[in-house]
Structures are given as C-alpha cells and as structure tokens.
Amino acid sequence: MLVDEFERIATAAQREGVRLEFLLGKLGVKVEPDGNHGEIFRWVMQRCLQHRPGLWLYPARGLRVKAYRNGHAKPDGALAPEGSFGPGEWADADHVLMVLEVTSYDADTDKRDPRVRAARIRRDRHSGISADRSGGGRGSSHSAPEDGVYATLVRRPFGKSVELPEPVGIVFETEPLKEWIH
Structure with a gap:
C-alpha cells in the first residue's frame, strides 16, 4: 500500500472515530486518545514551556522526515x-528539537510488537520522549539518533526523573504521571 493511499483511508476512518496506523508495513487500528492521554500531553507541554520559554509543543503536527513512513510522520x-x-x-522538521509519543492504555498496548512501538518514536535526527502507560507506567528518553535508530535509550518508571539531553535540556520529574496511567 502506498503512503498516499493509506492517508486517504485513514482520514476517512478518522471521521468515523477510528484511528489507523501504518507501521513497519502493517495496518493497525488504535483507540482514540482518552482524557489521561491529553493530561499527559498537557503536563509535558507545561514543563516544556516552564523550562524552555519560546518553544512550543505542537500537537499531532504532520512532519516531513527522511527515515520514517516514506517521508511522513x-x-x-x-x-x-x-x-x-x-x-x-506536512511541514519540514528542521526546527523540531524533540518528538513526544504517549501510548494509549488499551488491551493491545502490552501486546504490540516492540519494534512497532520503537518505530512510532523513531525520527530522523530528533530526540524523543515517550510516556508509556502500560505496565505501571514509564518515561523514556531517546537520543543520539544514528541511521534511524536511537543510540541512547533511558527508561525510568513514573516517579523517577527522566532527562532529555541537549538540545532540549529538560529534566522531567514524573511523579504526577502516575495519576494518568489508566
């Protein structure tokens, strides 16, 4: 399936309340983000604004990237x-310093292929942070991307600090995220 074909189908499905994803050549269905997903996003955005004024955490921004889904993420x-x-x-990702992924807490989350989870956050040259609500919750910092793979991955359970290296340079104290695991 071509990416353009998938995007047309995904747009039509979203009008019906279903989100589709096409990762590593597999078509999947995702539940719509819940309120806790939104609270985690809001919390990360607030921390970014506090620590790095002048930066903004743009939600669900379509990015043109080289190493992911034929140039779209x-x-x-x-x-x-x-x-x-x-x-x-779709916008150029040249100014992006970090990407964020928040996993949904649904029945499939724990069963998904770990390669698919990694593909969701993998981007060209950007650092990344993921908030994984499964298994008690954990925050992960992905950095030093090389050839489409992060050379450095640090995972911490919610309640511990998660540090994002430069160019982001923020330490997240993740204790509040425990409230939004489920």
Whole structure:
C-alpha cells in the first residue's frame, strides 16, 4: 500500500472515530486518545514551556522526515520554536528539537510488537520522549539518533526523573504521571 493511499483511508476512518496506523508495513487500528492521554500531553507541554520559554509543543503536527513512513510522520507532539510551522498538513522538521509519543492504555498496548512501538518514536535526527502507560507506567528518553535508530535509550518508571539531553535540556520529574496511567 502506498503512503498516499493509506492517508486517504485513514482520514476517512478518522471521521468515523477510528484511528489507523501504518507501521513497519502493517495496518493497525488504535483507540482514540482518552482524557489521561491529553493530561499527559498537557503536563509535558507545561514543563516544556516552564523550562524552555519560546518553544512550543505542537500537537499531532504532520512532519516531513527522511527515515520514517516514506517521508511522513505525525508524532503526538513536536517541540520546536514558536512560529516554526506555516500552513499545510506536512511541514519540514528542521526546527523540531524533540518528538513526544504517549501510548494509549488499551488491551493491545502490552501486546504490540516492540519494534512497532520503537518505530512510532523513531525520527530522523530528533530526540524523543515517550510516556508509556502500560505496565505501571514509564518515561523514556531517546537520543543520539544514528541511521534511524536511537543510540541512547533511558527508561525510568513514573516517579523517577527522566532527562532529555541537549538540545532540549529538560529534566522531567514524573511523579504526577502516575495519576494518568489508566
């Protein structure tokens, strides 16, 4: 299936309340993000604004990237300087410092192929943070990307600090995230 074909189908499905994803050549169905997903996103955004004024965590911004899905990615969040993106669905990712993924807490989350989970956050040259609500919850910092793979991955259970190295340079104290695991 071509990416353009998938995007047309996914757009039509989303109008019906279903989210589709096409990762590593597999078509999957995801539940819509719940309120806890939104609270985690809000919490990360608030921390980014507090520690790095002038940066904004753009939600679900379509990005043109080299190493992912034939040049298109739509992470849960993209941290970039304010005003980095113009009109249109897909923007250059040159200004993006970090991407954010928040996993849904549904029956499939624990069963998904770990390669698929990694593919969701893998991006060209950007650091990444993921908030994984399964298994008691954990935050992960992905950094030092090389050839489409992160050379450094640090996982901490919610309640411990998660540090994102430069160019982001933020330490997240994740204790509050325990409230939004389920």
